Amino acid sequence: MPSPADKLRALLAQDKLHVMPCCFDALSARLIEQAGFGLTFMSGFAASASRIGQPDLGLMSYGEVLDQTRNIADAVRIPLLADGDTGYGNAMNVRRTVAGFAKAGAAAVMIEDQVAPKRCGHTPGKAVVAREEAFDRIRAANDAKAAGADILILARTDARHEHGLGEAIGRAAKFSELGADILFVEAPRTVQEMETICRELPGPKMANIVEGGETPDLPHKELEDLGFAIAAYPLTLMASAMKAMVHTLERLKSGQDRTADLMDFGELRERIGFNDYYEVSSRYETSRRD
Incomplete structure (x- = not known):
């Protein structure tokens, strides 16, 4: 049987866009699989809300995130991409994080360049570490792979917010040189910026579509034509579920x-x-x- 990482590699080898609803627990992941989607991502925003009822502001510990990842990976057969945040410490922590997510059954782990504690990419107040620290994180992540962790590295930069698109693309290009398998430039604000990302960066790129967020919510065909390999929808299921639960609770309370x-x-x-x-x-x- 192919490993989760091998399944993801096979998907990325296809010249097409993979639409990726994001899960927050084992049940939501099962529903995604039952609906016929080929992969899913454990959204840090949604997992933090679901598991501890708190915002995605670095409050969940490595152990809690790892446990959530393991439960989800055990529940589905499709590849699971997991949110490793900033790696939970220095470069040595990043190595441990990547190895731990591989053992938990994740097909890929996202490592980002935000200052810890990180913030949701579409909320105020986020900042990124200096270039060399960002590069060390991806270098350490790739070293964990070289040491035997069968997992892909999804390298994310949030530099667009403070430093502009050019800096974000420069960081992402270096991430690729250091061994990242998938590149993710968070929160481009226009279609033109999204086009530039796909034109100037090598390998598979991921778009992050937050309804009401900063990145244009383009049709799937347009995202594919731009050159994205993955379109992630981190809050679609959670927002839908929360709206339904609030509505039903109101009806239950009023006796309807x-x-x-x-x-x-x-x-x-x-x-x-x-x-x-x-x-x-x-x-x-x-x-x-x-």
């Missing part, structure tokens, strides 16, 4: 009928995996008595 808002109980059980469990457990006499 809510059945039209709910998934059928049979489909709910099927999607979670009850039927698969019963089918497998039927082979064992003791399980039938549970």
